[in-house]
Amino acid sequence: MSRTADRWTIPVLSVTFLLLWSSGFIAAKISTRTTDVPTVLLWRFVIATVVTGVAALVLKPGIPRPRNLVHLVVTALLLQVGVFSSVFTGLSRGVPAGLTSLIVGLAPLFVGLLTPLVLRTRIGAAPVIGLLIGAVGVYVVVSGNLTAGGVDATIVLPVMGMLFLTAGTLYQKRFNDDTPVSAAVVVQMVTSCVAILVAMPFLGAEWAPSGTSGWLSVLWLGVANSAGTFAVMFVLLRRRSTVHVSALLNLSPATTALLAVPLLGESLTVRAVIGLAIALVGMYVGLGMVRRRGAARDAEPVRAGAGGDPPG
16 A cells, blocks of 8 residues: 555544454444443354455455464454453443443553553653553543442453453464454354354343444444454554554543534533643544654554464
8 A cells, every 4th residue: 555545544543443453442332321241242252254255255355274273263352252241240330431431441542552562562751641641531521420339340341351352452462463454354153153153041141232332333343343343443443553542442441422512412511622722632642652662663664474364
């Protein structure tokens, strides 16, 4: 891809990723009000498998090598089953969506700080500073939820989701950079479906969502938030560093607050506006250094056969 095209596609992909990811918190909150978490997860993965399977039939990416399949399965268990089972269960048990978004939003900070150790990549001081500023913006947006009642030991659930997200992002970048995105996404969605199907008989959950809102929110989670978000994420990880995706994730809580105004009827607070502005500053600082240090490297796609594979 030329640098001119890259100049347009990277911003478009980044905004798309941010909106799709943020919408997941809203759709999850709606769906878990009336539907059991395992049921939501099951249909999320079933729908995503169908969508990505059709895409794979059109694109014909081929079957990943056995070693790559193992990495894709591990990444699926981390980024798909681990993250969403933890986060959705926390939401269904009363953990506020804002607080959940705050905790999950801390994953980019951990990813940025661990990247030099795990991936042997130099990121410099500015990306870390940018991530810290972004984390402050995240905190400002949802700090009111920290004093809200009803949060008890279930707070460990979104914490677990954040840890799964951190580990999955690093594992994806370390081992999964060469498999075609369409093949990777299908493998991981199938893996997630199998994992949930095996567990369903032991969870006592209904097999189908309840009501129109349940089906619509699950449909959105399966098509847009699952298949769409992760496909865009893996393309970004190939063309930019983990710090780029991390900086975008820093904006998720503020973006979620903005989306909640028309979709959930929530009021837009001054805190949300201030937090979004701070997070934008953090994103600018972090991504500015990434471009200066690795523009030549990141602007080019990863060569086929360089090692690793992406998840989906």
